[in-house]
Every structure is written in C-alpha cells, then in structure tokens.
Amino acid sequence: MNKYWNIIRYEWLLLRRDRAFAILFGFVLVLSLYTIFVGYKKYQYVKQQREQAASKQRKLFLNQGEVNAHMAAHYGYIVVKPSSLLSFVDPGVEPYTGTTIRLEAHQQNDPVFVPASGQSSLIRFGELSFGLLLQVIFPLLIIFSSYRSVINDRENGTLKLLLSQGVSLRTLILGKVLTYTMIYLFFLIISVLIYALLVKMEIGTYAWDQILYRLLFMILIYFLYYFIIASITVFLSAVYNSSSALLVTLLALWFVFSIIMPKATANFGAQYAPLQSKQSFNKSMVEASKTGIDNLPPIEEYKQHFRDSLMKAYHVTDLKDLPFRSSGVLMQADETYRNVIYDHAFGGYKDTIRLQNSIATFSSLLNPFQAIKNLSMAICASDVEHHFLFLEQGEKYRRKLVAELNHQDAYGEHEDVSKDYFHRIPDFSYQSPSIAWSIARRKLELTSIGLWSVILLGLLISGTLFIKKI
Amino acid sequence: MECHTPRFTYFWNPIYKEDMSTRLMIWHYQFLLLMRNKQLLISFLILIALAFYAILYGQHFRERQQTIVQGIEEKLAINDSIARKFVLKIDTSSEIRKQNFQYRPMAADVIMRKFVVYKPSEFSALSIGQKDTYPYYHDVNTNNSLHSSVIQEMHNPNKLQAGNFDLSFIIIYLIPLLIIALSYNVISGEQDLRTYTLLRIQIPISKLIIYKLEFQFILVIGLVLFFNIAGFLISGLTIQDDLYNMLVWISINVLYILFWFSICYLIISFNSSSSLNALLLGSIWIILVMVVPSAINNISNPPNEDEMIKSTFRRGRETDVHHELTQQQALDSFYRLKHPYPVPIIKNPGAADIMHAQRELINREANMYAGYVIKRQKNQFNEVLAYGPINPIFITQYAFNQVAATELNSYLMYLDSAESYQTKRRYYIYDLMMNRKDFGIKEYEKFPEFTFQQPTYTFSKFSKDSIYIAGIIVLCLGIGFRQTKKRFL
Numbered sequence A: 001m002n003k004y005w006n007i008i009r010y011e012w013l014l015l016r017r018d019r020a021f022a023i024l025f026g027f028v029l030v031l032s033l034y035t036i037f038v039g040y041k042k043y044q045y046v047k048q049q050r051e052q053a054a055s056k057q058r059k060l061f062l063n064q065g066e067v068n069a070h071m072a073a074h075y076g077y078i079v080v081k082p083s084s085l086l087s088f089v090d091p092g093v094e095p096y097t098g099t100t101i102r103l104e105a106h107q108q109n110d111p112v113f114v115p116a117s118g119q120s121s122l123i124r125f126g127e128l129s130f131g132l133l134l135q136v137i138f139p140l141l142i143i144f145s146s147y148r149s150v151i152n153d154r155e156n157g158t159l160k161l162l163l164s165q166g167v168s169l170r171t172l173i174l175g176k177v178l179t180y181t182m183i184y185l186f187f188l189i190i191s192v193l194i195y196a197l198l199v200k201m202e203i204g205t206y207a208w209d210q211i212l213y214r215l216l217f218m219i220l221i222y223f224l225y226y227f228i229i230a231s232i233t234v235f236l237s238a239v240y241n242s243s244s245a246l247l248v249t250l251l252a253l254w255f256v257f258s259i260i261m262p263k264a265t266a267n268f269g270a271q272y273a274p275l276q277s278k279q280s281f282n283k284s285m286v287e288a289s290k291t292g293i294d295n296l297p298p299i300e301e302y303k304q305h306f307r308d309s310l311m312k313a314y315h316v317t318d319l320k321d322l323p324f325r326s327s328g329v330l331m332q333a334d335e336t337y338r339n340v341i342y343d344h345a346f347g348g349y350k351d352t353i354r355l356q357n358s359i360a361t362f363s364s365l366l367n368p369f370q371a372i373k374n375l376s377m378a379i380c381a382s383d384v385e386h387h388f389l390f391l392e393q394g395e396k397y398r399r400k401l402v403a404e405l406n407h408q409d410a411y412g413e414h415e416d417v418s419k420d421y422f423h424r425i426p427d428f429s430y431q432s433p434s435i436a437w438s439i440a441r442r443k444l445e446l447t448s449i450g451l452w453s454v455i456l457l458g459l460l461i462s463g464t465l466f467i468k469k470i
Numbered sequence B: 001m002e003c004h005t006p007r008f009t010y011f012w013n014p015i016y017k018e019d020m021s022t023r024l025m026i027w028h029y030q031f032l033l034l035m036r037n038k039q040l041l042i043s044f045l046i047l048i049a050l051a052f053y054a055i056l057y058g059q060h061f062r063e064r065q066q067t068i069v070q071g072i073e074e075k076l077a078i079n080d081s082i083a084r085k086f087v088l089k090i091d092t093s094s095e096i097r098k099q100n101f102q103y104r105p106m107a108a109d110v111i112m113r114k115f116v117v118y119k120p121s122e123f124s125a126l127s128i129g130q131k132d133t134y135p136y137y138h139d140v141n142t143n144n145s146l147h148s149s150v151i152q153e154m155h156n157p158n159k160l161q162a163g164n165f166d167l168s169f170i171i172i173y174l175i176p177l178l179i180i181a182l183s184y185n186v187i188s189g190e191q192d193l194r195t196y197t198l199l200r201i202q203i204p205i206s207k208l209i210i211y212k213l214e215f216q217f218i219l220v221i222g223l224v225l226f227f228n229i230a231g232f233l234i235s236g237l238t239i240q241d242d243l244y245n246m247l248v249w250i251s252i253n254v255l256y257i258l259f260w261f262s263i264c265y266l267i268i269s270f271n272s273s274s275s276l277n278a279l280l281l282g283s284i285w286i287i288l289v290m291v292v293p294s295a296i297n298n299i300s301n302p303p304n305e306d307e308m309i310k311s312t313f314r315r316g317r318e319t320d321v322h323h324e325l326t327q328q329q330a331l332d333s334f335y336r337l338k339h340p341y342p343v344p345i346i347k348n349p350g351a352a353d354i355m356h357a358q359r360e361l362i363n364r365e366a367n368m369y370a371g372y373v374i375k376r377q378k379n380q381f382n383e384v385l386a387y388g389p390i391n392p393i394f395i396t397q398y399a400f401n402q403v404a405a406t407e408l409n410s411y412l413m414y415l416d417s418a419e420s421y422q423t424k425r426r427y428y429i430y431d432l433m434m435n436r437k438d439f440g441i442k443e444y445e446k447f448p449e450f451t452f453q454q455p456t457y458t459f460s461k462f463s464k465d466s467i468y469i470a471g472i473i474v475l476c477l478g479i480g481f482r483q484t485k486k487r488f489l
Helices: A002-017 A019-062 A069-075 A121-125 A130-146 A149-155 A158-164 A169-203 A208-239 A243-272 A278-291 A299-313 A326-363 A368-379 A384-411 A419-424 A435-440 A443-466 B014-036 B038-088 B095-112 B157-162 B167-183 B188-192 B196-200 B205-234 B239-268 B274-299 B305-312 B316-323 B327-336 B351-386 B392-404 B408-434 B441-445 B459-465 B467-487
Strands: A077-080 A100-104 B115-117 B137-139
Touching: A002 A019, A002 A169, A019 A077, A019 A130, A019 A169, A019 A419, A019 B274, A019 B305, A069 A100, A069 A326, A069 A384, A077 A384, A100 A384, A121 B274, A121 B392, A130 A169, A130 A208, A130 A243, A130 A368, A130 B274, A149 A158, A149 A169, A149 A208, A149 A243, A158 A169, A169 A208, A169 A443, A208 A243, A208 A368, A208 A435, A208 A443, A243 A326, A243 A368, A243 B038, A243 B157, A243 B167, A243 B188, A243 B274, A278 A326, A278 B038, A299 A326, A326 A368, A326 A384, A326 A443, A326 B157, A368 A435, A368 A443, A384 B157, B014 B038, B014 B205, B038 B095, B038 B115, B038 B137, B038 B167, B038 B205, B038 B441, B095 B351, B095 B408, B095 B441, B115 B408, B167 B205, B167 B239, B167 B274, B167 B392, B188 B196, B188 B274, B196 B205, B205 B239, B205 B467, B239 B274, B239 B392, B239 B459, B239 B467, B274 B351, B274 B392, B305 B351, B327 B351, B351 B392, B351 B408, B392 B408, B392 B459, B392 B467, B459 B467
Parallel strands: none
Antiparallel strands: A077 A100, B115 B137
C-alpha cells in the first residue's frame, strides 16, 4: 500500500511541476464552474417559465365558471412537465421531447413545444452541460495528462531506476492509473459538492434524499469510467514507443467511441426499425377501431352492445328513460374503448423506439462511453424512459379527469357543473421515480461499466507481465 | 539546391521551373510514403465507407420525408375529388339546405382539408440540418390557425439527440481530423526519424512544409470532391438544374478544408515536437468543434412558454373572450382586422357568419402570439449568427444548411409563407360566402394555391457569411509564414 502511496505522491509532484498541467487544471476548473452556473441559471429560467404556464392554465381551469361537464372535458387541461433539478447536469433528450400536453376528451394529443424544433442547427452541436464535460471532455483531459506517463519514465531512464529499486511495473502502472483517476474524481467531487449546495438552496429538504442518492451513484459510476480511461491510456503508454503515435491512437479511439459510435448506432437503429409516420399511426388507430383488436369487437358493434346491455340492465327500451343522463355513460364507454386502441398503438410506438435504442444499448458493451451516456441520462432523469413516464402519468391524469367529468355529466344534479366544482379536481403532479426505477432500465450499461472495469483491472494486474520494453 | 524567395508568380514564372520539379519530387515521395503507411490507408478506407454510409443515410432520410409528403398529396387528391363532387351537387331540396347553400365554399374547404408542405430539397440528403425536427406539413383549412394545428412527426428523441450521420457531418467533424492526422508531424516527424538535417541541406524547410501541405491539401480536396460527386449522384442532383448550388456547396468544402490546413500550418510553423503539435491541434479541434458551439448554444434560452401555449392551444376557455362578444362587436372587430384582400360586408349576418368572424378573430390572435414566438426565434437565431467570428464551425454547418434549405431561417420563411397563404385562402372563402357570391366549380378551381420557393444561397451571401473564416485563414497563413521564416532558417 505504501508503494502505491509513494507512486501517487511522486506522480502528483511531477504534475504539479508541469506548467501544462496547471493550465489544464485551471481550464477544467473554469469549465466545471461555468457549466454548473450556466446550467443552474438555465434551469431557473425554464422552471419559472413552466411554473408560470402551469399555474396560469390551472387558474383558467378553476375559473371557467358554470359550464357543461362534457364541454369542460373538451376544453381539457394543459399539463406542463416540471423542470428536473438534475436535468441541468445532463439535459439528455429533453431538448428533443415535448414538455406540454393538452389533455382532452376523446383523443390523446402529442406533447408539444419541443425546444429543438424552434432552434437553429447549433443545438445539434449539443449543450455545454456538466454532463458533456464529465463524459466527453474529462476523458480527453485524462488522455492528454497521462498518455506520456510511462513513455516519459522510459525516455528519461526513471523507469529502469524505479524497477531496480524493487517497484514492479504492475505496481507502477496501477499507481499511475489511480493517480489520474483520483485527480479527475477530485474535480468531480468538488463540482458535485457545489452542485449539491445549489440544489440544497433551491429545494431545501424536499426530495433531497433522492437527489443525494443519485449524486452518490453518479460519483460511483464516473469513478469507474475514469478508471477505465486512465487504465487504457496508462497501459498503452507502457506498450507504445512513440508518444505522438500513442496520442494519435488515443485521440482516434476517443473520437470513434464518443462521436462516431453513438451517432452511427442511433442512425442505424432508425433505419433498422423505422418508426411509423404520424399519418399511418393515426390511420392504424382508425382501422383498429373499425375492425376491433384482441378481444374487442369493432367500435360500432361495441357501442351497440353497450347501449343494449345498459337498457337491458335498467329494463328500459329507450336511453332517455334511464335514471341518469345517458350521454355521460356512453361517452365514458367510448373513452374506455378508445383507450385500449390507443394503448395498443402507443405501445407499438414505444416498442419501436426501444428496439431502435437497443442497438446503442448493446453497443455499450463495446463502448463504455455509450454506457456512461445512457447511465448519466437515467440518473439525471432525462432519458427517453423518463419521457415515457411523463406521458404515461399525463395520460393517466387525462383518463381520470375525463372519467370524472363524464360521471358528472351522467349523474350530476345539473348538466352544467357549479363554479366551485373544478376546485375539487386535484392538479396534475408529476411523480419523479426513484433511482432504483431509473437504474433498473439500464442493466446492460451497468454490466458494461462493471465488465470493462474488471477486465482492465485484470489486464493491469496480469498484462504488465508481458510488457518487455523497459 | 538554390533557394528562392516565394512570390505570387511562383507557378507561372519559368525561373521557378526547378522549384516545380522539387515540388513534384516531394509530392512523389509523399505519395510513396502514404502508400506504405498501412494505418493511414486503412483510415482512408474507413473514411470512404463512413462517407458512403452518410450519403445513403441522408438519402434514406429524404426518401422517408418524400414518402410521407407523397401520402399527403395522395390524400389531398382524394379529398379534392370528393370536394369537386360536392361542389357540383346543388342540393336545395329542403329549407335548411337552401339556407346552408351560401356556406358551401366553407364546406368545400372542410372536405378538401388543405395541407401545405415544406418539401425536402435534393441537398437535404447531404445536410439534414434541422429538417428532422421541424414539422413539415401543416393543416391550413379555414377553421384553425396553422399554428394551432401543428402535426409533429413521430420521432425517437435519442436519435435526434445523437444527430444525423450525413455528409455534412463527415466534412465538418471527420475531415479536420484527417487533416490533423496527415499534417501534425510534417516536420517534427522528420526530426523524430532523424531525416530533418538531411533534408535541411537540400531544401529550405519553409518550402518543404508548403510542398508537403500542398500534397496533402490536393489529397484531401480530391477525396472530398469524390464524396461530393458521389453524394450529388446518389441524391439525384443534375448539372442542368443544380449546378449553381453544387458550386456553392463545393466552395464551402474548399474554404473549410483551407481553414483547417491554415490552422495546421500555423501550429507546425512553431517548430514544436510531434506530441505537442498533436496535443495543440487536438485541443483546437475540440474547442472549435465541441466547446465553442455548445457554449454559445448554452447562452440561448428557449422561447416564452406562455406565448407558445397561447399560439398553439386556441380552443375552448382561452377563446371565450371572442365568443362573449355581441354579434355587432364581433363583426366590427372582424372588419377592423388588417389584410390586403377585399373586405366582405355581410348584409344579413347569420349565425354562421358570426361564428366565422369569431373564428377569424381567434385565429388572428393565435397568429399574433405565434408571431411573438417566431420573432423571439429570429432574434435568437440572429444572436447565434452574431457569434459567427468565434464560431466558424457552426457558420460552415449553417452554409451547408442554407444550400440544403434545412436551417431555421428557411423553415421560418416557409411558415411565414404558409400563414399568408392560409389568410389569403380564408379571405377568398369569406368573400364568396359572406358576399353571397355564386359558388360553382369555376370558383372552386380558383381557390388560391400554395407556392413556396426557397431563396437561393448566392455566392455573395456565402462570401458575406464566410468572410470571417477567410480572415482567419489569411491570418493563420500570414503568421505561419512569418514563423516558418523565423524558426526554420
């Protein structure tokens, strides 16, 4: 253990004396602080915008006065996805998903206001978020600061000296890997502490534990990620003779892993399992209701059967003779039918998206960058699964709201509901999932990071025996 | 070997014949070295494969949008034939049908359910830009503002986030890396191989750098031209129809390649080691391609959510203010609306006239809020362009997108045009309907048609947009030239 500690101290001493490293250190610090504060400001702006919009829509809903219950269901409700506190660390797919949905009777609307759809192509270069820094820039800095670590020792003869003093190459390489992992982990911890402070100021104790678990998990997976990068770099530094050839190789690897592969797998996925067009999606729902699906008969048959069974149950021959207004009950039956059709079609849409994304997910076994990218989005609640969760919760709320209004239409004292009635309907509230829920959907990525770490540790322990160049 | 001072007449002056033969000799050896470098040759092959994939992917994207557009056009043709039958059928069999007779232009419009389309250009296969995120067909029937009936195509957010693997991506991201990989050690590599001194006594190093970079420049330009020609052919572009855009496209490529070579020349001129050169050039690539564009992107904020809600959700509660107007108030407000079309004066307004007047007020209000959103988007876009001098990579992407008509400004132009068209169409119908004019197949056929022509990205616009890039090239070459003279004596 003492040997490792000495190597870490020696390596740190060398780095401290290196002016280039001091510049790099400053650069990383400035970038980290910049991304955290700019991200925080942006979060506050978006949060304020969405809260204002949501509260305005709620007021409009509450103050619509005496109105027919079904008309109120048509007017509907507008739900806005609350801005997630962690999304400013990694905005994930949020710039490409709608944040606002109009919920109304008879139909499911798409979320609108996709931020990217009103912006220039600059958005495709990505946002300089803290997540981008951790995933893409930090690995590069690890490469820049450590690629010469063993080559330098060999060139200036220190390597021979160290080996002659009884330090094994394995200990030396492991020590160096630990040094570089720790340095960047230190940056990460400092940044996370600043971030945690901002979060604490923003939310106090509300949902603090959930955010804390997510931050701790983030530190853990990034520790493994940096260990992987540092291991590859230092190991290759021991294998290569020429530092420039090594640098070019490492830059090429970085480029292929972090730029080419994620783009190529996403594009390939889109070609491999193409999504339906909106037109054919809508058409498929119309067709399904005409012909019926699974155990459901065609819609007209279903409606007729429902009407007949209703009259039979109440022993009447005309719907007008029912002891309640039939319109509300019939509309609810229609809703129930259409919900099944929608669930079927939307389930198909989600399955296609998941199939498209599975190519990138499988590639994470080869590409640790892809694994960390997906894990980071999951931890920051900004991946496509969290988007689906928002849609599901919105749809659940719509169904409850429409059912309530249909009930009121059928069994309410008057056709028009009172002014105060709407106050009884609770506001939509998005429930953030637990970290366990988020991570459970990223098992393959977790396996990838774990496997890479174990394999590289094995390589550092046993592979150094095969390095003959001293 | 005699040393000459380089001049602008370098290639044409017979005095420099000897230089030309030296240059050709160096190019020849560079070619031999390249052929022997297996690593580099494999990289070339991979790059070619990636470029072809990118071209085919772009084509796939364009074909998909075209198929959807075709589906819409087919649906429109069916609706048109139904609407024609409706117009030809004059049904006054009952009193109510007689009363409704005057509203037939509106009914024909509802049956028609007109859509306008923002078609993908041929070049969009080469530079998809933002075309995959913008809605590209809009319902422009009379009842709604097109801003309130936006149809967003189905997307995979992960795919949008990853970006498009098109030819412009290959040029913008990969070609600079190839240039860096080729040139980072043009001189330092000779020092590493201990051939530097040998070369120095035969040729001035400043010239050697230029000759070597010239060879690499020709190689890269040749490769990129090959990609471009393949892209043009696969995308179905023809010289007869698209020569101008092809030339602009190629000019953007040449300027961009020159830009990266000038940066490499500058770094090489400082006579540093191969590692330091690779480190510096790698850092410059990261800063220019990743950090600067994404940092500028951070500055821009999304548009106002409330305005977007008001422009999009124009139904129900939000529009009560117009429904609560008295008939006369609604008509007065309707008459006061600004537009360049004949004003229909309703003599004996019926309930349907009032309803349409109210709808017009609602639609105009939606257009007004959409106008605020669009104004913000335009301002934001201008802000982004104002950072052009420090964001040359985005300017190059922007130039590609201008040729392909896949940038925000092209989309907003289309939206503007579509909104004007919808208003024109509505007022044509109001004129027929509210002035109780005759409506037959002749009038139906005179329904306004939507025409939208993308403005051409001219050389003068391109020159204006890329003036900063040209400035950077001149600056880098100038400093580099001085440095080589100073450091490689």
